[in-house]
Each structure stands twice: as structure tokens, then as C-alpha cells.
Amino acid sequence: MASGASTVCRALILLGPPGAGKGTQAKAIVQRFGLPHLSTGDMLREHLAAGTELGKLAQPIMARGELVSDEIILGMVEERISRVDCAAGFIFDGFPRTLGQAERLEEVLKRRGAGEPMVLYFAVDYDALTRRLSGRRTCQTCGAIYNVHDRPPKTDGRCDVDGGELMTRPDDREEVIRERLAAYDRQTKPLVEYYRSRGALREVDGMAAPGDVTRKVLAVLGERD
Ligand code: AP5
Numbered sequence: 001m002a003s004g005a006s007t008v009c010r011a012l013i014l015l016g017p018p019g020a021g022k023g024t025q026a027k028a029i030v031q032r033f034g035l036p037h038l039s040t041g042d043m044l045r046e047h048l049a050a051g052t053e054l055g056k057l058a059q060p061i062m063a064r065g066e067l068v069s070d071e072i073i074l075g076m077v078e079e080r081i082s083r084v085d086c087a088a089g090f091i092f093d094g095f096p097r098t099l100g101q102a103e104r105l106e107e108v109l110k111r112r113g114a115g116e117p118m119v120l121y122f123a124v125d126y127d128a129l130t131r132r133l134s135g136r137r138t139c140q141t142c143g144a145i146y147n148v149h150d151r152p153p154k155t156d157g158r159c160d161v162d163g164g165e166l167m168t169r170p171d172d173r174e175e176v177i178r179e180r181l182a183a184y185d186r187q188t189k190p191l192v193e194y195y196r197s198r199g200a201l202r203e204v205d206g207m208a209a210p211g212d213v214t215r216k217v218l219a220v221l222g223e224r225d
Contacts, residue, residue, distance in 0.1 A: 003090065008116045011105070012221075013092045015191060017120030018180045019129040019136070020206045021213060024145050025122070026093045028214040029221070036085050039093040041207055042143070044068060065171055065179030067187055070100040078108060089114075097188045102195075119195040120171050120217060122206030128179060137166035 012029070014022040016034055023039060030037045044062060047055030054076070058068045080086070096102040109117060122133075135149040137157075141164030146153050153159060156165050169179065195201040202220045206213060 010089050010154040011117035013117050013119040015119050017184045019132040020122035020124045022093045024210055025217055026091055036090045038090050065176040067183050073106050116200050119201045121201050121203045124206040130177055133172045139164040140167050
């Protein structure tokens with residue numbers, strides 16, 4: 001992933017618990033490399049908003065903080081990466097999240113001749129995650145991410161970039177956050193060892209300030225900030 005989008009022909013995976021900063025860092029990486037940002041959470045929320053059958057299936061599961069089935073997720077991801085903008089590579093945010101998803105991705109990447117993915121793992125203390133998630137606000141228009149505790153907008157409730165309304169995600173309530181963290185422990189955390197054992201994992205200290213995390217990420221990706 002050394003110098004610019006043209007040399008990148010593989011998957012970059014952002015791995016970490018809910019609130020680790022995957023979405024925040026994905027936006028910075030996209031700005032630098034110009035690769036498509038594939039957030040399975042965002043894709044599902046688009047289905048919810050559009051009222052599709054898939055959205056109706058996923059809504060109660062997401063509201064409980066559990067994981068949507070591998071079958072649904074894999075169908076959605078495989079369709080998305082078959083599009084022309086994914087030819088040079090892509091950044092996964094929130095995928096894969098189970099061993100089944102990781103194994104299927106490996107097959108798909110092999111078929112595309114894309115090789116092993118690079119995995120950035122954001123390590124963050126669990127106490128910090130609850131505070132981050134309960135304070136998160138997202139711009140309804142452009143998706144910019146804020147935090148009322150640590151990264152507030154200049155005007156309360158409004159996006160600095162385009163003035164859009166800032167929303168709280170329904171799954172950022174404390175009882176749902178607890179279940180999301182439990183689902184991460186049960187189903188997603190094993191992927192850390194899965195990718196470490198393949199030599200694909202790079203660990204980044206996600207406890208640092210967002211700008212410092214970005215600098216580390218870009219350094220790992222072979223770029224200077
Ligand atoms: P998804 O949307 O993927 O949510 P998530 O993984 O729980 O991750 P988040 O988006 O909550 O956190 P993040 O790491 O992106 O943090 P962010 O940068 O926003 O999934 C939602 C649901 O969809 C799942 O529960 C599941 O039901 C379903 N789903 C999605 N993908 C699936 C899959 N593959 N399989 C099955 N089901 C799936 O930051 C959070 C906050 O912290 C922000 O306020 C931000 O400003 C702040 N912050 C960020 N970085 C820092 C920092 N370094 N220091 C201080 N604050 C920071």
C-alpha cells in the first residue's frame with residue numbers, strides 16, 4: 001500500500017471493537033488513497049432508510065446490538081466489490097466480523113487474484129468505548145463524525161462541514177452498546193488471532209488522539225503525513 005491508489009490492489013481491513021475509531025480513520029485513509037470505503041454498518045443503515053426487505057430483516061437485529069447473518073452480509077459485500085470502483089482495492093470498515101465472513105473473504109480475494117488483505121487492528125480500552133459511543137454524533141448529510149465529549153462541532157447539533165443535522169445512532173444507547181461489545185468479544189475478537197497468525201495484522205494504538213492515530217495509520221500504510 002506504499003505510494004498512492006494506483007499501487008493498491010488489495011483489501012485493507014479496519015478491525016476493532018465498536019467505537020474504536022474505524023469510521024473516523026477510514027475517512028482519513030479515503031482522503032489520502034481515494035479508495036472506496038465499504039462500511040457494512042453504513043450499507044445496512046442505507047437499506048433500513050430505504051425500507052428494503054434486507055433492511056427490514058436487519059433492523060431488529062441491529063437494534064438489539066447483535067450481528068446480522070453472514071449470508072446477508074456476504075451477499076451485500078460480494079455485490080459491492082464486484083462494481084467497477086473496487087477494481088483497484090477497497091477499505092473494509094466493520095467487515096469481516098466473524099470467522100465465516102473472514103474465510104469467505106479469503107476465497108473471494110483469491111479468486112480476484114488480490115492476495116492477502118492488510119488488517120489494521122485498533123486497540124482501545126473498553127471503558128473508553130462506551131464514552132465514545134454514547135457521545136458520538138453523525139452528520140445526516142455527509143456522514144462526518146463528532147463527539148460531544150472530545151470532538152464537538154462548532155455549533156451545537158450542526159455539522160462544521162455542511163451545516164447538516166447531527167444525529168445519534170439508535171444503537172448508541174447504553175444497553176445496546178453493552179450487547180454490541182459482548183457480540184464483538186464472542187464473534188469478532190477471534191479474528192485478531194486469525195489475522196495475526198497469517199502475518200496480516202498491524203496493531204495501532206487506538207487510545208491516542210484521532211490525529212495521532214491517523215499519523216500512525218498512514219505510517220503503517222507507508223505514507224508520510
Ligand atoms: P457498524 O456501523 O459497523 O458499527 P461498529 O462496528 O459497532 O462500529 P462503530 O461505527 O460504532 O464505531 P467505529 O469504530 O467506526 O468508531 P467511530 O469512528 O464512529 O455496525 C452496526 C451494526 O450493523 C452492528 O451492530 C451489526 O448489527 C451490523 N453489522 C455491521 N457490519 C456487520 C457485519 N460485518 N456482520 C454482521 N453484522 C454487521 O468513532 C466512535 C466515536 O469515537 C466518535 O464519536 C468519534 O469522534 C470518537 N473517536 C474516534 N476516534 C477517537 C479517538 N482516537 N479518540 C477519542 N475519540 C475518538
